[in-house]
Amino acid sequence: MITITDKSKCCGCNACANICPKNCIKMKRDEEGFLYPDICQDECISCNLCESVCPEINVRAEVPFKQDGYIVQIKDENIRRESTAGGAFSAIARYIIQSGGVVFGVVMDDKFLAHHTYVESELELQKYRNSKYVQSFVGESTFKQVREFLNKGRTVCFSGTPCQIEGLKLFLKEDYKKLITVDVVCRAVPSPLAFEKYIELQNKCLGTDIINVRFRDKYFGYKYSTMNICTAKNNWSYHRGIESDPWLRAFFSGICNRPSCYECNFRKRYRVSDFTIWDCFSVCNFSKKMDDDKGTTRMLVHTSKGRELFDKIKEEIKYVELNPDEIVNGVKEIFEPSKRNPKRDEFMADLNILDAEKLFKKYFPNTIKVKIKRFIRIALYKLRIYKFVKNLYSIILKK
Structure with a gap:
């Protein structure tokens, strides 16, 4: 049975909820707005299918x-x-x-x-x-x-x-x-x-x-x-x-x-x-x-x-x-x-x-720094050199 004790070990893919034969896994929102599996233990039959489809448990070797x-x-x-x-x-x-x-x-x-x-x-x-x-x-x-x-x-x-x-x-x-x-x-x-x-x-x-x-x-x-x-x-x-x-x-x-x-x-x-x-x-x-x-x-x-x-x-x-x-x-x-x-x-x-x-x-x-950054970007765009500047940046960093 899926048990979430460490939230960094759940990506919220919903595979567990989809595979459950008793439909006793529901995705419940936490205080941060993310969904995690919530299991009705009274209905769970301990088939462990949820664990078999969890990508966080079954991490594939590259x-x-x-x-x-x-x-x-x-x-x-x-x-x-x-x-x-x-x-x-x-x-x-x-x-x-x-x-x-x-x-x-x-x-x-x-x-x-x-x-x-x-x-x-x-x-x-x-x-x-x-x-x-x-x-x-x-x-x-x-x-x-x-x-x-x-x-x-x-x-x-x-x-x-x-x-x-x-x-x-x-x-x-x-x-x-x-x-x-x-x-x-x-x-x-x-x-x-x-x-x-x-x-x-x-x-x-x-x-x-x-x-x-x-x-x-x-x-x-x-x-x-x-x-x-x-x-x-x-x-x-x-x-x-x-x-x-x-x-x-x-x-x-x-x-x-x-x-x-x-x-x-x-x-x-x-x-x-x-x-x-x-x-x-x-x-x-x-x-x-x-x-x-x-x-x-x-x-x-x-x-x-x-x-x-x-x-x-x-x-x-x-x-x-x-x-x-x-x-x-x-x-x-x-x-x-x-x-x-x-x-x-x-x-x-x-x-x-x-x-x-x-x-x-x-x-x-919305600080002065933020406003200046936006002003510069818009100015470069209106001067029709924004693309040139971005390309130069890409060429220098090779990305």
């Missing part, structure tokens, strides 16, 4: 194998504009849908909670585009839905963080030929409760309720992506970057991440997924032709299934094949866990005490 490396851009410019990077996932997902398959991904609902759903039409794929910088709730039946579709002979594409993919694979127990998995290189998963506080803050600051958010908008270009907020009054006019938006500052500071993220067991190059995808801000180091500041995806292909599918989507994408060693070089998010902010425990304690305005003002005040 074994090197042949990989293919690419940088990718989808040819459909509308899709690329809506995507976080180059639209590689949309190219994969669109092929799956066109082949009669099902795609699982993450959506943000009207309460600004991220959770996994599935879609069966190309039009619905739009809601999966753009990163969600908050932990998604997989659901206590989502993995079972994946298995049901596979057992019916349907092709399934499942995207998620590396720990979620590991949990799914352990749950399924067999390598289904028609399952395609795509993991996104993950910096960390921040607290949904902290994000609710951010929404509360912005509702007050903007003077009206938020309708929608985009965590990685390309209004100022791909290399200066911003948090973008839509209200009934502003027509998507809020654009703030990592230097000035309170949520992006919190996320990238490591102050509100899940405890397991600081000791992540899934930071590795050789993964159980078919594809690993992530940003390519340094596209200038790999291809001058593709350096248009509209978004590019780096991709590792791990399996023969992945290679077969990549061959089938080649007509839909622009790509350059690269040595995998070259494209992972310097990418800390693949190999190293996120660093724990020294003020993390204090922030989390204040999360339940302070109102939103006081919380973010205490930890992320």
Whole structure:
């Protein structure tokens, strides 16, 4: 039976809740806003299936194998504009849908909670585009839905963080030929409760309720992506970057991440997924032709299934094949866990005490330094040299 005594040993993948034959495991939110398994011991039959599918208990040894490396851009410019990077996932997902398959991904609902759903039409794929910088709730039946579709002979594409993919694979127990998995290189998963506080803050600051958010908008270009907020009054006019938006500052500071993220067991190059995808801000180091500041995806292909599918989507994408060693070089998010902010425990304690305005003002005040950083970035963008400066930075640091 799963017993959580150390929260750094639970990634919240929901595999245990999905496998329980008595449905006596429910995911319960803690005081930090993260979900952990809560077991009704009166109904538990001690089958230990929950332990057998836990990726934190069953950590897989990393074994090197042949990989293919690419940088990718989808040819459909509308899709690329809506995507976080180059639209590689949309190219994969669109092929799956066109082949009669099902795609699982993450959506943000009207309460600004991220959770996994599935879609069966190309039009619905739009809601999966753009990163969600908050932990998604997989659901206590989502993995079972994946298995049901596979057992019916349907092709399934499942995207998620590396720990979620590991949990799914352990749950399924067999390598289904028609399952395609795509993991996104993950910096960390921040607290949904902290994000609710951010929404509360912005509702007050903007003077009206938020309708929608985009965590990685390309209004100022791909290399200066911003948090973008839509209200009934502003027509998507809020654009703030990592230097000035309170949520992006919190996320990238490591102050509100899940405890397991600081000791992540899934930071590795050789993964159980078919594809690993992530940003390519340094596209200038790999291809001058593709350096248009509209978004590019780096991709590792791990399996023969992945290679077969990549061959089938080649007509839909622009790509350059690269040595995998070259494209992972310097990418800390693949190999190293996120660093724990020294003020993390204090922030989390204040999360339940302070109102939103006081919380973010205490930890992320809008200081003169912050204002200067934003001014410089906007000035560089208006002078049309921001891309040049970012490229120079990438070339010097080779990342």
